[in-house]
Amino acid sequence: xxxxxxxxxxxxxxxxxxxxxxxxxxxxxxxxxxxxxxxxxxxxxxxxxxxxxxxxxxxxxxxxxxxxxxxxxxxxxxxxxxxxxxxxxxxxxxxxxxxxxxxxxxxxxxxxxxxxxxxxxxxxxxxxxxxxxxxxxxxxxxxxxxxxxxxxxxxxxxxxxxxxxxxxxxxxxxxxxxxxxxxxxxxxxxxxxxxxxxxxxxxxxxxxxxxxxxxxxxxxxxxxxxxxxxxxxxxxxxxxxxxxxxxxxxxxxxxxxxxxxxxxxxxxxxxxxxxxxxxxxxxxxxxxxxxxxxxxxxxxxxxxxxxxxxxxxxxxxxxxxxxxxxxxxxxxxxxxxxxxxxxxxxxxxxxxxxxxxxxxxxxxxxxxxxxxxxxxxxxxxxxxxxxxxxxxxxxxxxxxxxxxxxxxxxxxxxxxxxxxxxxxxxxxxxxxxxxxxxxxxxxxxxxxxxxxxxxxxxxxxxxxxxxxxxxxxxxxxxxxxxxxxxxxxxxxxxxxxxxxxxxxxxxxxxxxxxxxxxxxxxxxxxxxxxxxxxxxxxxxxxxxxxxxxxxxxxxxx
Numbered sequence: 001x002x003x004x005x006x007x008x009x010x011x012x013x014x015x016x017x018x019x020x021x022x023x024x025x026x027x028x029x030x031x032x033x034x035x036x037x038x039x040x041x042x043x044x045x046x047x048x049x050x051x052x053x054x055x056x057x058x059x060x061x062x063x064x065x066x067x068x069x070x071x072x073x074x075x076x077x078x079x080x081x082x083x084x085x086x087x088x089x090x091x092x093x094x095x096x097x098x099x100x101x102x103x104x105x106x107x108x109x110x111x112x113x114x115x116x117x118x119x120x121x122x123x124x125x126x127x128x129x130x131x132x133x134x135x136x137x138x139x140x141x142x143x144x145x146x147x148x149x150x151x152x153x154x155x156x157x158x159x160x161x162x163x164x165x166x167x168x169x170x171x172x173x174x175x176x177x178x179x180x181x182x183x184x185x186x187x188x189x190x191x192x193x194x195x196x197x198x199x200x201x202x203x204x205x206x207x208x209x210x211x212x213x214x215x216x217x218x219x220x221x222x223x224x225x226x227x228x229x230x231x232x233x234x235x236x237x238x239x240x241x242x243x244x245x246x247x248x249x250x251x252x253x254x255x256x257x258x259x260x261x262x263x264x265x266x267x268x269x270x271x272x273x274x275x276x277x278x279x280x281x282x283x284x285x286x287x288x289x290x291x292x293x294x295x296x297x298x299x300x301x302x303x304x305x306x307x308x309x310x311x312x313x314x315x316x317x318x319x320x321x322x323x324x325x326x327x328x329x330x331x332x333x334x335x336x337x338x339x340x341x342x343x344x345x346x347x348x349x350x351x352x353x354x355x356x357x358x359x360x361x362x363x364x365x366x367x368x369x370x371x372x373x374x375x376x377x378x379x380x381x382x383x384x385x386x387x388x389x390x391x392x393x394x395x396x397x398x399x400x401x402x403x404x405x406x407x408x409x410x411x412x413x414x415x416x417x418x419x420x421x422x423x424x425x426x427x428x429x430x431x432x433x434x435x436x437x438x439x440x441x442x443x444x445x446x447x448x449x450x451x452x453x454x455x456x457x458x459x460x461x462x463x464x465x466x467x468x469x470x471x472x473x474x475x476x477x478x479x480x481x482x483x484x485x486x487x488x489x490x491x492x493x494x495x496x497x498x499x500x501x502x503x504x505x506x507x508x509x510x511x512x513x514x515x516x517x518x519x520x521x522x523x524x525x526x527x528x529x530x531x532x533x534x535x536x537x538x539x540x541x542x543x544x545x546x547x548x549x550x551x552x553x554x555x556x557x
Contacts, residue, residue: 145181153203165243187220313502362541412459424464
C-alpha cells in the first residue's frame with residue numbers, strides 16, 4: 001500500500017501554545033487562528049478537533065501577506081534572564097524562537113481593532129559592539145503601542161519605553177490584567193505614537209508614564225505630557241534605569257510602590273495651595289534700597305532687586321544722568337555690584353561718568369580737560385568706584401539682541417551683579433535684524449526675555465526707554481510724561497515693575513536746569529504721581545533734589 005503524502009497545512013496567526021497528544025510535549029504545540037496546529041517538538045502539523053481549515057493566507061497588513069516564509073515562529077516561555085514568566089509573555093505575544101537559523105526574541109504587533117498580526121520585531125543577540133540587533137517583519141511603519149490590542153479602555157494605563165519594560169510592569173500588575181503598553185520604537189516614537197492614538201488613550205481615566213529614568217527618557221516624558229488629556233497624566237518614578245532593571249534589582253514590590261506612588265502631572269508653575277508653607281505666607285516683600293531721592297523712596301519704596309524698572313524722558317532731558325546717579329548711589333551707599341550696559345557710548349565714557357560724579361565735576365568738562373583732576377584723584381576714584389564691583393559692557397559696535405542677553409545673563413549669574421543698567425531698549429531693537437513684524441514685536445520679545453532674566457536670576461534691571469512724540473506740548477518743552485507715550489510696544493508698561501519719568505523744559509530761561517521726577521507705574525506699592533524735584537548743578541554735574549519747590553514738585557514747566 002502506498003503511503004499517503006501528508007498535506008501541508010497553511011499557517012495562520014499564532015494564538016497560543018498547548019500540549020501535543022502525539023509526542024507528549026506539554027507546551028510545544030502551537031495553535032493558529034485558522035484552525036491549524038504545529039508541534040515544534042515533534043515537527044508534526046495538525047488541526048484542532050472540529051476546526052475548519054482556512055486554505056487562504058491571512059492578510060495581516062497592507063502589502064504584506066502571511067506565509068510560512070514570512071512570519072517568524074516561536075513559543076512563549078519563561079525568560080529567566082529578564083525575570084519574566086511564561087504567562088505574561090503568552091499574554092503579549094512575546095516569543096522565543098529563531099529566524100533565518102538564528103535564535104531570537106519575537107515581539108508580535110497586532111492591529112488594535114482586528115487583532116491581526118501586522119508586524120514582528122525580531123531581536124537577536126547584541127552585536128559585537130554591544131548595539132542591539134533588531135529587524136522588523138511586516139508593516140513596521142506607524143506601529144501602535146505594543147500590547148494595545150489587548151485593552152479597550154479602563155481605569156489606568158501604564159506606558160513604558162520598551163516591550164520588556166511593559167512585560168515587567170504587567171507581570172507585577174497581575175500578568176497583564178491591568179493595562180500596560182510600550183512605545184513601539186523607544187523614545188523616538190513617543191510623540192508620533194501618542195498623537196496617533198489620542199482617542200484610544202482618552203478611554204482611560206489615568207495615563208501613567210513610566211519611561212526610562214535617563215536624560216532621553218526624561219526629555220521624551222516632557223514632550224509627551226502636554227499632549228495627554230488634561231488631568232489624566234501621571235508619572236512613575238523608578239529607583240533604577242527602567243522597569244526591568246527595577247524588577248531584577250529591587251523586586252516586584254519596587255515597581256508596585258512606584259505605581260501606587262505615581263504623581264499627577266502639573267505643568268511647570270502650577271502648585272497646590274497646600275504646598276505653600278506658613279513661613280512663605282508670612283514672608284514680606286524684599287525692602288528696596290534707598291536712592292538719593294527721598295520722595296521717590298517714600299512713594300516707590302526704594303529700588304528693589306528682581307524687578308524691572310524703566311526710566312523715560314524726552315530727548316536730552318537727563319535719562320542717562322539719572323541712571324548714573326542711581327548706579328553710583330547703589331554702589332557707594334549699599335556696596336552693591338553694578339553692571340553697566342550703555343549702548344550709545346563707549347565703556348570708557350561710562351566709567352568716566354562715574355569718576356565725574358565721584359569728584360563732583362560735570363562729565364563734559366572732565367572729558368574736555370582731564371587735567372582738572374590730579375592723577376591722584378583719578379587713581380583714588382578708579383580704585384574706589386571703577387575697579388571694585390563695577391562691570392562694563394564693551395559692545396564693539398555690535399548690538400545684536402541675543403548676544404546682548406547672553407552678556408546680561410553672564411553679568412547676573414557669573415559676575416553676581418545686583419543691578420544692571422541698560423541704556424537703552426530702543427537701540428537694542430534697532431540693532432537686530434528683526435522678527436519681520438516690526439518694532440513692536442521686537443520690543444515684545446526683548447521685554448519678555450528681560451522679564452524672564454529678572455525672574456530667573458533675581459537681578460534688578462534699570463532700563464532706559466524712549467518716548468514717542470505727544471500730541472500737545474513737547475517733552476523737551478516741559479510736556480507731561482504718560483505711560484501711553486512709551487515708544488514701541490504696550491509690553492513696556494505691562495511687563496515692567498515700575499516706570500519713572502523725568503519732565504523738564506529745556507527752553508525755560510529760569511528753570512531749564514529743574515526736572516520733575518514722576519512715578520508712572522508702581523506695581524509693588526501702587527503710589528504714583530510727582531515725586532522729587534531735581535536740580536542739575538552746572539558746577540558739579542550732579543542731578544540731585546532741589547530745594548524750595550515743595551513736597552510734590554507741582555512745578556509749572
